[in-house]
Amino acid sequence: MRVRGLFRNSVLMLGFVFLYAPIVSMIFFSFNNSRLVTVWDAVNSPTLKWYVVLFKNEAILGAAWLSIKIAALSASGAVVLGTLAGLSLARFGKFRGRALLSVMITAPLVMPEVITGLSMLLLFVALEQLTGWPEGRGILTIIFAHITFSMAYVTVVVQSRLASFDCSLEEVALDLGARPVTVFWRITLPIIFPAVLSGWLLAFTLSWDDVVISQFVSGPGSTTLPMIVYSKVRLGVSPDINALASVMLLIVALCVVLSTYYIKRIEQRRVAEALMVRSEEL
Amino acid sequence: MSSRQSNLKTEYVRIEGVSKQFGSFSAVDNVSLSIYKGEIFCLLGGSGCGKTTLLRILAGFETPSVGRILIDGQDMTDTPPFKRPVNMMFQSYALFPHMSVEKNIAFGLEQEGIARNEVQRRVAEMLDIVKLSEFTRRKPHQLSGGQRQRVALARSLVKKPKLLLLDEPLAALDRKLREHTQFELINLQEQLGVTFIVVTHDQEEAMTLGSRIGVMNKGRIVQVGTPTEIYEYPNSCFVADFIGSVNMFKGKLIEDEPGYVRIACPELDVNVFVSHGISSAPDVGLNVAIRPEKIDMTRTAPMQKENFTQGIVKEIAYMGDISMYLVQIPSGKMVRVTIPNIERQVDERISWEESVYLSWQSSSPVVLSQ
Numbered sequence: 001m002r003v004r005g006l007f008r009n010s011v012l013m014l015g016f017v018f019l020y021a022p023i024v025s026m027i028f029f030s031f032n033n034s035r036l037v038t039v040w041d042a043v044n045s046p047t048l049k050w051y052v053v054l055f056k057n058e059a060i061l062g063a064a065w066l067s068i069k070i071a072a073l074s075a076s077g078a079v080v081l082g083t084l085a086g087l088s089l090a091r092f093g094k095f096r097g098r099a100l101l102s103v104m105i106t107a108p109l110v111m112p113e114v115i116t117g118l119s120m121l122l123l124f125v126a127l128e129q130l131t132g133w134p135e136g137r138g139i140l141t142i143i144f145a146h147i148t149f150s151m152a153y154v155t156v157v158v159q160s161r162l163a164s165f166d167c168s169l170e171e172v173a174l175d176l177g178a179r180p181v182t183v184f185w186r187i188t189l190p191i192i193f194p195a196v197l198s199g200w201l202l203a204f205t206l207s208w209d210d211v212v213i214s215q216f217v218s219g220p221g222s223t224t225l226p227m228i229v230y231s232k233v234r235l236g237v238s239p240d241i242n243a244l245a246s247v248m249l250l251i252v253a254l255c256v257v258l259s260t261y262y263i264k265r266i267e268q269r270r271v272a273e274a275l276m277v278r279s280e281e282l
Numbered sequence: 283m284s285s286r287q288s289n290l291k292t293e294y295v296r297i298e299g300v301s302k303q304f305g306s307f308s309a310v311d312n313v314s315l316s317i318y319k320g321e322i323f324c325l326l327g328g329s330g331c332g333k334t335t336l337l338r339i340l341a342g343f344e345t346p347s348v349g350r351i352l353i354d355g356q357d358m359t360d361t362p363p364f365k366r367p368v369n370m371m372f373q374s375y376a377l378f379p380h381m382s383v384e385k386n387i388a389f390g391l392e393q394e395g396i397a398r399n400e401v402q403r404r405v406a407e408m409l410d411i412v413k414l415s416e417f418t419r420r421k422p423h424q425l426s427g428g429q430r431q432r433v434a435l436a437r438s439l440v441k442k443p444k445l446l447l448l449d450e451p452l453a454a455l456d457r458k459l460r461e462h463t464q465f466e467l468i469n470l471q472e473q474l475g476v477t478f479i480v481v482t483h484d485q486e487e488a489m490t491l492g493s494r495i496g497v498m499n500k501g502r503i504v505q506v507g508t509p510t511e512i513y514e515y516p517n518s519c520f521v522a523d524f525i526g527s528v529n530m531f532k533g534k535l536i537e538d539e540p541g542y543v544r545i546a547c548p549e550l551d552v553n554v555f556v557s558h559g560i561s562s563a564p565d566v567g568l569n570v571a572i573r574p575e576k577i578d579m580t581r582t583a584p585m586q587k588e589n590f591t592q593g594i595v596k597e598i599a600y601m602g603d604i605s606m607y608l609v610q611i612p613s614g615k616m617v618r619v620t621i622p623n624i625e626r627q628v629d630e631r632i633s634w635e636e637s638v639y640l641s642w643q644s645s646s647p648v649v650l651s652q
Binding site for chain 2: 190
């Protein structure tokens with residue numbers, strides 16, 4: 001037993017090391033005083049020097065703010081469209097073209113980002129030639145591109161929540177005299193809200209760390225934070241990149257933790273409801 | 283009881299030739315029914331007999347494939363649920379999980395645009411009626427099953443509907459609570475004068491609640507009548523067998539007079555004398571149905587010359603108030619007999635493998651042709 005326990009624990013530790021050693025070393029070196037990224041200056045470390053450098057860098061701060069704006073806007077757009085798509089897939093029965101819609105909406109989940117980015121770029125260019133809109137590439141085109149691919153994730157989250165939604169709640173509201181629109185705002189949305197919120201956070205994270213698609217559809221003056229990181233690394237890794245990446249990581253981790261927390265809460269409530277129903281049946 | 287009878291015969295709901303097809307399956311098959319003002323009408327049937335579909339058609343969640351629904355003389359067939367003067371209580375109660383008890387009940391009134399203080403007054407009044415005034419701020423998951431049932435009832439009654447549809451209202455409650463709630467429901471219905479249509483699969487529930495019962499089978503209404511009519515005068519083998527338990531014997535008419543009939547039952551070894559005339563073509567296979575409680579079981583031969591047979595006790599099920607005996611008669615068929623346990627001494631009761639006489643009144647058998 002003892003040997004087996006030891007084996008199990010060491011395998012677990014190996015797994016953790018494999019997954020998190022790079023990230024931990026990155027965070028570790030972000031407190032390094034040395035100009036050389038890979039050489040630990042034991043005398044003067046740890047230091048917050050690179051974080052200070054980072055927060056004095058206007059270009060990086062501007063890009064970070066831009067990334068936050070793009071992520072928030074595209075997440076909001078993705079949530080609206082994704083919720084509508086999830087709702088129609090879960091609610092409107094077997095309408096004509098349902099299977100097609102379901103496949104097309106979830107396609108971006110498996111589509112290579114390069115292809116999504118390229119096709120987006122081609123679309124925007126063609127559209128500009130035809131209609132004069134959008135004028136060049138910039139923030140707007142990045143937002144549209146991000147909505148397109150992150151909407152798929154929101155749809156999946158919302159749809160799976162609606163699959164376990166008790167339809168009689170909506171029916172009873174109709175029965176009590178509420179019109180379908182009122183039913184959506186007062187019954188359906190409040191109940192699925194945790195799923196919608198975690199969809200939003202997911203979309204936010206996806207947009208926040210996207211570099212491939214953004215690079216295709218961005219224009220002058222619309223450089224997002226991941227794009228800056230990428231271009232800086234190509235010129236050679238400077239220690240302030242470690243600090244920047246650590247901050248980005250913190251933001252992403254925060255989003256993930258929040259959305260996991262909400263999904264978990266939904267689960268707990270569902271389990272509690274199921275238990276309650278079962279205890280009554282007995 | 284007075285209001286249950288005085289209001290009879292004023293038609294309130296009329297179901298005209300309603301059918302509902304789901305693909306090739308017909309859930310409801312050409313049902314026509316009249317439901318009277320102020321009554322409790324029970325739709326009784328096994329699962330999948332179409333009773334819930336019929337209720338959902340009345341509420342407006344399903345549109346009938348054929349036929350019309352009239353409520354208070356108005357055609358409601360194509361009226362959406364939120365415009366019908368009808369409320370429904372769901373089997374699952376469907377309480378809004380994100381709203382307090384108070385908000386749940388107020389929801390329907392808010393949809394009518396009633397002033398806030400009037401809403402509060404009516405919610406408080408309703409909470410008082412269902413005895414939940416202490417629980418106004420609780421969320422549904424903080425309530426017991428019985429309390430949730432009462433919230434659902436209050437929510438569907440607060441709009442003062444003329445017609446309330448109840449889908450298995452007591453199915454989720456335990457037995458003790460169910461009995462208690464049955465009488466509460468009846469009192470409430472009399473107090474408010476609302477017409478109830480109750481869907482249930484539980485025949486006891488239908489008998490206690492219903493002023494009339496409609497028995498459904500395979501999408502059709504097979505018999506409509508008062509609980510006594512349904513139990514004592516079933517019109518088919520299905521109803522006789524579905525309501526309560528029954529001993530069924532195949533037979534053939536051998537004497538057919540206006541005042542009495544005699545039926546040969548090979549399974550029973552004796553001819554059955556029935557003291558009322560029946561309307562049936564001769565030589566048609568008949569069924570004689572005798573309820574277990576209408577059979578007398580004795581150790582000594584009964585005084586009567588007819589309508590008795592002999593048998594051996596094979597099984598006894600003691601249920602406290604009554605005991606059920608399975609008695610094997612010479613043809614090999616098992617006859618079910620229930621005897622009330624009047625004496626307390628166990629040793630006086632008829633026991634296993636005892637030879638007994640089974641006898642019945644000539645008015646007890648029901649003769650059924652189908």
